[in-house]
Amino acid sequence: MILSSLFRGSGFVIFWKNCSREGLRTPESVRMLSSRLASCSLSAWIQSGTGSLSGGWSSRAKVSRSHNACVGAGNGSMARVAPFCSDRVGAVMGVRHSRVPARSCKRSREGREKGVHFLTSLFFLRTLVPFCDTSLMRRSDITISCSNQEEHEQVTQDVFSRRKRFWMNGGMGVNLSTAELVAAVMAEGGIGTLSGSAPGFNSRREEILADPSFEGRKQRFREADIAEIERQIRFVRAASPHGVLAVNILEPMFDFREMVDAIGSSGGVDLLLPAAGLPRDLARKMNEYPHMRYAPLVSGVRAAEVMIKAALNPKTGGRLPDAFYVELPQFAGGHLGARDDKDAANTEPADPAKPDGPRKFDKEVILEQIRTMLRKYGLDIPLILAGGIAYGEDIDSAFATDYDAVSKGTRLLLAEESGLPDSLYYKYYLDTRYRIATAMTSPAGLPSRYIDAGDYIGNLATVSQPCVSCIMKKPENPCGYLKPGGREKSYCIAQWLTKTALPRGEEGGVLFTGSRLVDMRGDPLYAENGKPHRPTTKETMAFVFDGMADEKKEA
Structure with a gap:
């Protein structure tokens, strides 16, 4: 009876067949499936419509993840089963903005009628693997x-x-x-x-x-x-x-x-x-x-x-x-x-x-x-x-x-091993007085994001500095980064980028950065004993990964 319920409900047979086809039928995949199901809240499954999941699995059960790849959204326990379903079936499992195909909805009615089989399966798996790891995504x-x-x-x-x-x-x-x-x-x-x-x-x-x-x-x-x-x-x-x-x-x-x-x-x-x-x-x-x-x-x-x-x-x-x-x-x-x-x-x-x-x-x-x-x-x-x-x-x-x-x-640009000189790191990247600008000042004709180091960079759009030494500059073969219409006398992006990475960090280099630098500047990662600190890549990644939901659980 239990085995019948296990294989009739929730599309488990289809999942298992796909595991075989994808070469994923391993002890680890069994553990993962069991742990994800065992960790889910029964009331949450019922409220979300157990049949919707059943229909979704029945029609869209192609496995596109390995046993160690797991989708988790916030604290939604149902999202933990998502790695075993493709095409964003996570909608009924708590993942935002996900959608189940229309044909899955038709099957959901039949699935609701068989919800008891799924719950029996859930109980069986919980009993079978009592010590399952119920985490989301680890480092x-x-x-x-x-x-x-x-x-x-x-x-x-x-x-x-x-x-x-x-x-x-x-x-x-x-x-x-x-x-x-x-x-x-x-x-x-x-x-x-x-x-x-x-x-x-x-x-x-x-x-x-x-x-x-x-x-x-x-x-x-x-x-x-x-x-x-x-x-x-x-x-x-x-x-x-x-x-x-x-x-x-x-x-x-x-x-x-x-x-x-x-x-x-x-x-x-x-x-x-x-x-x-x-x-x-x-x-x-x-x-x-x-x-x-x-x-x-x-x-x-x-x-x-x-x-x-x-x-x-x-x-x-x-x-x-x-x-x-x-x-x-x-x-x-x-x-x-x-x-x-x-x-x-x-x-x-x-x-x-x-x-x-x-x-x-x-x-x-x-x-x-x-x-x-x-x-x-x-x-x-x-x-x-x-x-x-x-x-x-x-x-x-x-x-x-x-x-x-x-x-x-x-x-990782801020890590010790990168090519960003210490002088620029401490002077501009950690100093909250320098804002992050997004502007059309590059001669490449594209918007760019960088640290606004004052008038020197803020007025780039009006700089008149012919590219006299650029290797690409000659009348019949203009630089690919300089567009016609007055931009020929803008600054040279190639030279400015290379200046940034020189050992001494020449003034005049372009200080490119992402917008999240504003948040990063306040991180304890960049201070040690009350003084500015430049972390290694190892320290940086330990800090980042410690913020993952599962790593917090382990701690």
């Missing part, structure tokens, strides 16, 4: 740890098949996501991301700028970039032979394609993150490097679909993206994927009736739109959330929303 659940190449390959496969959730650092240029920072991130269990944007410029700065020939400067720049990114990859691989390594690179850079070749040919990079543009021909280029996956940076569904269509186009076609890196302009630092500064800074509630209106960058709206688009093409790939990930609660929220990963930029 260990999103930690990548590989001791050999075989484990590396398995973890990489799990990551990109959505069976493993993870965290990573953002690629911050120029030379802010250093090899030392990336190695430290990987040591803490994250995917490390190097910045492939002009990495060699500072190492050969004087030599490059001293060459009077435009073509000569260009060639020296290219050689310096390739040599430096190869050096950084070797450094990271020596420190973490079996970790997962990514490289972020800006599409508008003149040496973008040469850098892609250098990165792919190194054999040591697992993931390429093209940003600041939509390189439609990259899909074909990626065919040359089957060991390396790629995840374009987007801020909405339109850009994501452009890359999908480009990959399917017979003329430019090749490999489909393996993931998408979704960056929220209202929180991220640096150049932002928005129409203007007002659009990028808007934090008003989203209006579903106006997808292109204010706050179209709502993380839940974007996720739903991209997932819907991907289903149209038969794709189920990871979505990485970036922008505003400063605390453990932000990680919990991202995973509750059903993102597969989170990326941290500003939080």
Whole structure:
């Protein structure tokens, strides 16, 4: 009788069959299922409509998570079963803004009639596993740890098949996501991301700028970039032979394609993150490097679909993206994927009736739109959330929303191992007197977010400083970052970014930062014995992860 109830109610048979098909029928998956069910409040299940869950599981029971990937939203106990259901079935389990397909509702009536079977199943599982772990998401659940190449390959496969959730650092240029920072991130269990944007410029700065020939400067720049990114990859691989390594690179850079070749040919990079543009021909280029996956940076569904269509186009076609890196302009630092500064800074509630209106960058709206688009093409790939990930609660929220990963930029920019000089860290980044600005002052023609260090940076829009030494500047071949219409005499973004990462932190560098720096400045992480303190990556991540719901429970 008990077994009959167990397998008739709640779609358990379908779940179990899918576990078998996905290779997830393991003792751990049994423990996870049992613990999630055993931890749920019976009254909550009844009030939410047990049948709705039954119908949802019956029609949408495709397993898209590994046994160690769990969705949890706030204190909603019902959200704990979400990892075993796809397509946001978490709606009836306490996850905000989730929706169950219409056909599930039809089945819900039948499910309610069989609710007793589900409750019997729940009692059975509670009895079967009395000492289950009923937590939501732990640090260990999103930690990548590989001791050999075989484990590396398995973890990489799990990551990109959505069976493993993870965290990573953002690629911050120029030379802010250093090899030392990336190695430290990987040591803490994250995917490390190097910045492939002009990495060699500072190492050969004087030599490059001293060459009077435009073509000569260009060639020296290219050689310096390739040599430096190869050096950084070797450094990271020596420190973490079996970790997962990514490289972020800006599409508008003149040496973008040469850098892609250098990165792919190194054999040591697992993931390429093209940003600041939509390189439609990259899909074909990626065919040359089957060991390396790629995840374009987007801020909405339109850009994501452009890359999908480009990959399917017979003329430019090749490999489909393996993931998408979704960056929220209202929180991220640096150049932002928005129409203007007002659009990028808007934090008003989203209006579903106006997808292109204010706050179209709502993380839940974007996720739903991209997932819907991907289903149209038969794709189920990871979505990485970036922008505003400063605390453990932000990680919990991202995973509750059903993102597969989170990326941290500003939080790790402040770490000791980053390329941000101490002088700028203490003078500007920790000082609450300097506000965070979002403006259209960059010659790239995009809104950007940075620390407003007074009139010097506040008046950038009116600066008249011709780019006399930039390698890309000559009449017949203007800089790709300078748009016509009077912007040719704005400041040089390349030189200003490289100044920031110089050892002495030259005044005049662009102080990019995310909007959450305002909150971070008050964290005890950045003070020790009453004095300003700069933490290591290890200290930083311990602070962040201690804020996750489950880590608080453990404490």
